[in-house]
Amino acid sequence: MARFLNRTNFFVLIAVVVGVLLALYAWRLPPFNNGVESTENAYVRGSVTVIAPKVDGYVMEVFIQDFAEVKAGQVLVRLDDRNYKARLAQAEATLATQKANLANVVQARHVREAGITNAQAQLAGAQAQQFNASAQLARSRADEKRSQALVTDGSVSQREHDQTESGLRQAEAAQRQADAVAQQARAAINAAQQELRAVNVNEKAIEAAIEGAKAAVRLAEIDLENTQIKAPRAGHVGEVGVKLGQYVTPGTQLVALVPDQVWVVANFKEAQAANMVPGQPALLRVDGLGNAELKGHVERLSPAMGSEFSVIRADNATGNFTKIPQRLPVRIVVDANEPRANDLRPGMSVVAEVDTRAKK
Template sequence: MNRKITPTDRLITLSTKIIAILAAAALLCWGAIFCTDLLRYEQTNDAQVEEYINPVSARVSGYIHQIRFEENQPVKAGDTLVVIDSRDYLAQETEAAAALENARAQTTLLESKINTLKNEAAVSASRIDAARARLQHQQQEYKRFENLLAAESTTPQQFDNAKAALDIAASEYQTILRAHESAVAKVQDAAVQAVSIGAEIKRRQAVLDQHQLSVGYTVIRAPYNGRVGRKHIQEGQLIQAGQPLTFISNDETPKWIVANFKETQVRQFRPGQPVSITIDAFPGETFHGEITSLSPATGSRYSLLPPDNSTGNFVKIIQRIPVRIRITEGRAILAQLVAGMNANVSVRKQ
């Protein structure tokens, strides 16, 4: 039995045909645009916004006294972020300062001692001249009595007295000479001791400087303008030297894009080559940039455990080459970009 076609059926059939034709036309247009872009551009959606994000770490150990920032807070270079209890380090600084003052006082005492020894050496040197003169006089007397004894013009007793006086004068001269040598040696010993104390002063000054640095390190400041990230600490917490306390982004350097292109796409890439960028967070907006540099190695080579293809378990996988891109137009939006945002990058084929 034949069913009669109603006007409604004709309308539905016509509408279906029109929709199918429009869908086919849209699909053909999309395919044409896609193929055209594929032939004219190298594209990747494996791209992210990057910026310098560094940890803020403690340089000394201690208990946290104050935390002066909140997560995601903008900060300026030099702003205080964390204050560590510094009483232990202040006590060590005071002790080091006292030890330095004691060493300097020892230097003053030693200088006074050196001056005294130099005076004693000068006095002994002047006594040497007098003793030498007496010795020379007694030598002359001995010669005279020796000649007189040979001429039988004096008695042996007088000659013996002259000889004894000569021996006493020689002994006194040697004693004074050795005393002078001892005084000079004491001056030299004191000078060596002064050098040693000078070195000790430098050592104690270095110790004091180190303690002063430690006191300064108890106040942790922002190294540059930026925004702090997650906070991993609480007041009263014991932290160790080198422990990361938070992370800070660097607003003093511009953000950039790292696009990971396939190794089969980068053959014609050159620094300075223009690129087009779209950010998923800002749909409909296109940014312009240029290639800054290409990585000297594939991304897998920078991984913690780079693959070793010589093991025999080899499966060929197309590698990715990180390409660094600088944004040249649309820089007003840079402040709104966040590290890690996804991006799409297109590079026109040459």
């Protein structure tokens, strides 16, 4: 009996030791820690773009089918563009009208400038008349003064003296008329200059209106161009949700575009990521490819744990605390020479392994 119990205890001990060793091996703990960290919390990722219109309208044509391959710039959907063509024509007509108004203002400016030149010429003629009238008035005054002295001593008759005084009055009248003409010429110059300033102000306003009309034309052209919804990059489209004749508005989700470039995001426990650095080799086993193995390398590590990007963050400052290992997202890219790299699809499950013994 004692021998049987000893043998039983021996087998139990062996079973416990084997169980512990298996647990240590499964958790990659010493002495089985070979520096290769593994996680099943990994998925293929890609920059999936949701295609949406920038303008509203009815769908006239759909050029794609589910899961089709598209090229960058390829037209996917066309909206009814009749309203946008009419708006463009209206904007172009407004621009043409403003340009015609500017041409009229330019012509008016030339007329005002010519009027100023004419008024300045009239002023120059009036100033010449003023000079002649002033000279004539000075002579008449001198003649009248001499005649007054001569009529006193009888050298000149009273009739001749009266004629001299009459000439003086005429010279004074001519002087006043020349002064009036010069004053009118100056007023005409001032009025023409004011009109020219008004024309210049109107010209600036029309130039600003032309720039606004050009912007309106450009906006109308952009809206018309946006009636053709194009692929922003090459890739494959998902399920096409837009239908012929459907009325869509800006932001309506039409189809998702999946680019050819994909990568893997593996969420390692913080203890596993202690020695991870960019450049370390990685091995990826993809469930969707029959557990096919693809080689890659660590491209970069997340700047924070995944919990920091959660919408609802945990508050550990109150209540009881239980330590929960956090996970660090690690971006892994597949090597370019892998033959099945093009078969990866965003969302696929991956088992990722990183050799942390390699230092970069």
